[in-house]
Structure formats: C-alpha cells, structure tokens
Amino acid sequence: MGATETSSPPFRSFAGHEKQSLLLTLDFAAPTTTNFHKVKLGDTQFAELPPNSKLTGTAPYHSYGQMTESQFPGWKDLARILAVSSFCSSAVIETVSEHCDFPRLAIKGVLFLEADENQQESAERIRKEAEFYGQHLREFQGKFVPKHYGLWHAPTSQWGGEVLIAVMEWGGMELGAFLRHKPKSATLAIRLRIVEALDELHDHGIYHTKIGKGQERHILCDPDGTSFRFVDFSDAVTGHDCRRMLPVRTFMSYPSQWKFGCPEAYCARECMLLFEAAVLHKDDVEKKLAFVKMQQFLDQGMSRKEALSAVGNLIDHWRTIPDIQTNRALHLALERKFNANAGLGSRH
Ligand SMILES: [Zn+2]
Incomplete structure (x- = not known):
C-alpha cells in the first residue's frame, strides 16, 4: 500500500x-x-x-x-x-x-x-x-x-x-466456468501452472487478496487451456512475505491452513482441486513427512524457494516407491467409501 x-x-x-x-x-x-x-x-x-x-x-x-x-x-x-x-x-x-x-x-x-x-x-x-x-x-x-x-x-x-x-x-473465460464446462482443457497440468504462477507473484511480494473459493472470476483461462491470467488487482498489496510450507503438488488430504502458512496460496490450491480428499486437518503420512522435511531444510539455512523445490523432489521420489503408491490408492479408496457411507460429497 x-x-x-x-x-x-x-x-x-x-x-x-x-x-x-x-x-x-x-x-x-x-x-x-x-x-x-x-x-x-x-x-x-x-x-x-x-x-x-x-x-x-x-x-x-x-x-x-x-x-x-x-x-x-x-x-x-x-x-x-x-x-x-x-x-x-x-x-x-x-x-x-x-x-x-x-x-x-x-x-x-x-x-x-x-x-x-x-x-x-x-x-x-x-x-x-x-x-x-x-x-x-x-x-x-x-x-x-x-x-x-x-x-x-x-x-x-x-x-x-x-x-x-x-x-x-483479453484474458479468457472465468475459472469457474472453465473448470465446469471445459473439463478436457482444465487439465491437472494447467491447474498446477496456475498455482505455480500465484506462488511466483507471492515470491515477488505481491498478494492479490481476492483469490479463492467464490472469487473464481479473478482468474481467466483461455478456453483451450493454453493460457490464463490473474485479473482485478484493485485491492492487491505488495510486501507479502510468503511462508508457504508445501510445494505445488496434489495431496491426498487438506493440510491445516495454519500449518500450510499462507492463506491465499492455500486457497489457490483448494480452487484448483489439488487436495484430493475431504479429511480436514488430518495429515496423511506423506504430508506430515513433507512438513517435517520442509522445516528441517529451513532450519538448515536453505531459502524457502530451495526448500520447497527440495521437498517437491522428495515427494516425487516417494511417489515412485510401489508401497507408497499402493498406500495412496488404498487411502483414497477408503476415504471415498467413508464419504459415501457418511453421505458426504468428495469435498467438505
Ligand atoms: Zn503467500
């Protein structure tokens, strides 16, 4: 300001x-x-x-x-x-x-x-x-x-x-309509890119303030999914010190917002459906480990950017291990079953 x-x-x-x-x-x-x-x-x-x-x-x-x-x-x-x-x-x-x-x-x-x-x-x-x-x-x-x-x-x-x-x-169509009506264009790849772009703005100290659920109109997407634009910076501020604790990846469950460390980066991930299942504030083993590693890297003096990248590499590596892949599949299947029994949707 x-x-x-x-x-x-x-x-x-x-x-x-x-x-x-x-x-x-x-x-x-x-x-x-x-x-x-x-x-x-x-x-x-x-x-x-x-x-x-x-x-x-x-x-x-x-x-x-x-x-x-x-x-x-x-x-x-x-x-x-x-x-x-x-x-x-x-x-x-x-x-x-x-x-x-x-x-x-x-x-x-x-x-x-x-x-x-x-x-x-x-x-x-x-x-x-x-x-x-x-x-x-x-x-x-x-x-x-x-x-x-x-x-x-x-x-x-x-x-x-x-x-x-x-x-x-001109930026394209509103994100909400893009996700609903262009499922073939709204690939995981572009959803990850959108979150990465918001993280990049944060790393430059820019906080949009109007990104999140119910505010999808502030992200516009080309209907064929090749480009996107953040718009409406009328309330944006500078000087943001981003303290996010997880790299841009999909996760099996919602992390706690408090542990995650940045409300807007969290909301962007939520909007882009990067948290797959609906157990709130209950970290799966993989995510728990990611938080621990992130804190360790920061304590060792790594920059946040380096630490996020290192944790991202670790997660990618964990996901190549067959046992973990089986566990992930099992976890998601159980979760879906639980939600179906409890009459819940796939989201809270
Ligand atoms: Zn941030």
Whole structure:
C-alpha cells in the first residue's frame, strides 16, 4: 500500500492527457465512434497500442450480464434505472493489416465521471489498479497477468457524459466456468501452472487478496487451456512475505491452513482441486513427512524457494516407491467409501 492511497486527488483532477488517442465504437451502445485520449499517470508506464488504433468492441456487459440491443435504453437511462454504469466489453483493433494479429482486448469503463460520486470512486479504483499494473506487474504482463494499455478518457461524448476506460489484454473465460464446462482443457497440468504462477507473484511480494473459493472470476483461462491470467488487482498489496510450507503438488488430504502458512496460496490450491480428499486437518503420512522435511531444510539455512523445490523432489521420489503408491490408492479408496457411507460429497 503506497502513500498515494490516502493522498491521491479524485480522478477528474488529473494532470491531463498524453498525445495518443484511440477511436472506439461499442456495437449498438454508442454507434458513433468516440475519440479517447490517453490519461497522464505520472511516470507509470504501460504497454503500447498501435498509433491511432481504431477499436471495435462488443455490446457492453455489466455485473448482471450481457445486454441485448432491445434491453439497452441508452447510457443515460441505464444509469438512472440501475444506479450503476460501469461496463465491460471485449474489443479488437480494426486498424492496419500489420496489426491484425494484435491480441483481443478487454475494456472496462466508468461513465458519468463528471456527475456521480460513485462513478468517481469506481474510476479511482481503476486508476489505482492501473498504477499497480504499471509499477508492480510489468514483468508478469502478457505472461499470467494481462498486458495493460493504460487509461483512456473521453471528456464529452454521445455516451451521455465523461467516460474513463482501461484497455487491457483479453484474458479468457472465468475459472469457474472453465473448470465446469471445459473439463478436457482444465487439465491437472494447467491447474498446477496456475498455482505455480500465484506462488511466483507471492515470491515477488505481491498478494492479490481476492483469490479463492467464490472469487473464481479473478482468474481467466483461455478456453483451450493454453493460457490464463490473474485479473482485478484493485485491492492487491505488495510486501507479502510468503511462508508457504508445501510445494505445488496434489495431496491426498487438506493440510491445516495454519500449518500450510499462507492463506491465499492455500486457497489457490483448494480452487484448483489439488487436495484430493475431504479429511480436514488430518495429515496423511506423506504430508506430515513433507512438513517435517520442509522445516528441517529451513532450519538448515536453505531459502524457502530451495526448500520447497527440495521437498517437491522428495515427494516425487516417494511417489515412485510401489508401497507408497499402493498406500495412496488404498487411502483414497477408503476415504471415498467413508464419504459415501457418511453421505458426504468428495469435498467438505
Ligand atoms: Zn503467500
């Protein structure tokens, strides 16, 4: 958390605009093309869009779902009816052919900046998030965090008032839907990669704060399972000292959160279904041993990263031993039987 959090001015008093501008047409919602100017945000740097980009976006969607043309009364009426006028859209660049392979974009925006305090608060969150991207997530952008192309502002427009948008790389579908509807793409391999990526953010001190059960919308996955992106860093903080005690592996049971050592890294594993069975807070022998080894390695002066990697290697080795494999299979079979008898699902 920086000093900017309490001292920053409301959005509209920002210094002004950079030279760059872009043209945006949002399907039926604002059929006339609107010129947006890039917002000056101190020395925060963003990824670059091609010069004079012309973007065509989908119809807007809101927290309650996609709009159809017949439901859309115009921005002004919409704001009056719903008392909310933030929106999202996904867009493509329609400019010259050399940029035709430019990635699909996501736009999130806020309307009526000049008139509405709630909207100014939303804009402030978008600004804070943009700064976080520029200052702390640069090396992860395009890898497992979307590229951020900055904030863009239309001072007056046919959208009914001032509009602020954030232009970012499009990330894909929400994790919940991905796990439910794309079981072939949601392989163990990608689930492990997602957890590894979150661990990497933690190792850089970045704590997202909104990853876990019920917050699956903050992880987006490409429908074919080739890439994923963490999104919504509006409450993210830096300075996290990750104390997780287990490497990224599947486990037969849930470790205790307290022993595991990092709530968010734990929740990520839970979301990705890395804990296979439902006995809570009861460590199987393998996991007990992993905790003991981890502590030993740390006590010997290894860095946490080295210790986690060494414990991961040990676990991989244990799992090649036939007796342990038989034990694991037996344990899981007993557990399933117990849960079936007790009328429990496979999860608590
Ligand atoms: Zn952590």
